[in-house]
Amino acid sequence: MSCLILIGMMGAGKTTVGKELARRRKLRFADCDHEIVARTGVTIPTIFEIEGEAGFRRRETQMMDELTLEPDIVIATGGGVVIAPENRALMRERGVVVYLNVPPQILYERTRHDRNRPLLQVENPRQRIDELYRQRDPLYREVAHIIVDGGRTNPGTMVRLIEDALKKREQSTCRP
Numbered sequence: 020m021s022c023l024i025l026i027g028m029m030g031a032g033k034t035t036v037g038k039e040l041a042r043r044r045k046l047r048f049a050d051c052d053h054e055i056v057a058r059t060g061v062t063i064p065t066i067f068e069i070e071g072e073a074g075f076r077r078r079e080t081q082m083m084d085e086l087t088l089e090p091d092i093v094i095a096t097g098g099g100v101v102i103a104p105e106n107r108a109l110m111r112e113r114g115v116v117v118y119l120n121v122p123p124q125i126l127y128e129r130t131r132h133d134r135n136r137p138l139l140q141v142e143n144p145r146q147r148i149d150e151l152y153r154q155r156d157p158l159y160r161e162v163a164h165i166i167v168d169g170g171r172t173n174p175g176t177m178v179r180l181i182e183d184a185l186k187k188r189e190q191s192t193c194r195p
């Protein structure tokens with residue numbers, strides 16, 4: 020099969036759910052953020068400090084281009100992967116894209132104590148999450164083949180919802 024790609028906002032659970040999904044389906048798991056950190060040897064906040072967001076986005080596009088060529092892989096993306104049109108085209112073409120849709124208040128509760136997300140190091144992170152959600156939700160929907168609405172659903176149930184949706188997709192005919 021082609022790669023499975025999880026998209027969604029910071030804190031949506033892409034890394035947590037992706038690892039479990041890969042384990043259950045016996046696929047390799049890769050986290051785009053972690054791969055960038057491993058390659059550069061520095062944290063994401065440090066990349067933002069030195070190269071700015073634009074520098075991080077270039078690295079993200081390069082890494083997504085590499086990861087999506089691997090077969091039998093689950094990829095957890097960074098929350099901003101959908102900003103670049105070339106990333107959206109590449110994901111849509113090469114993978115099955117799953118959008119983990121989680122409401123902003125829950126995203127805030129999950130990310131509020133984590134200093135590793137530079138875009139949330141602002142005076143009002145709750146408002147920032149609302150803004151990012153408003154900008155990005157249409158882009159996630161545009162690129163997704165499958166949308167899973169999360170809310171307070173636990174990671175195990177999220178994995179099962181994704182597997183059910185994948186099964187339905189695999190069973191349906193006329194798929195290119």
Ligand SMILES: Nc1ncnc2c1ncn2[C@@H]1O[C@H](COP(=O)(O)OP(=O)(O)OP(=O)(O)O)[C@@H](O)[C@H]1O
Nearest residue numbers: 028029030031032033034035097098129172173174
């Ligand atoms: N379904 C869930 N229910 C409760 N907590 C969750 C759930 N999914 C993830 N979490 C918790 O929320 C936090 C963020 O999860 P995770 O790092 O998987 O998000 P992410 O989508 O990968 O975020 P980022 O885009 O910043 O990498 C973690 O502490 C994780 O344990």
Ligand SMILES: O=C(O)C1=C[C@@H](O)[C@@H](O)[C@H](O)C1
Nearest residue numbers: 029052063097098099136137
């Ligand atoms: O939502 C975003 O733009 C980001 C999310 C994280 O996964 C990292 O990719 C980085 O902190 C940027």
Ligand SMILES: [Mg+2]
Nearest residue numbers: 033034052095
């Ligand atoms: Mg993650």
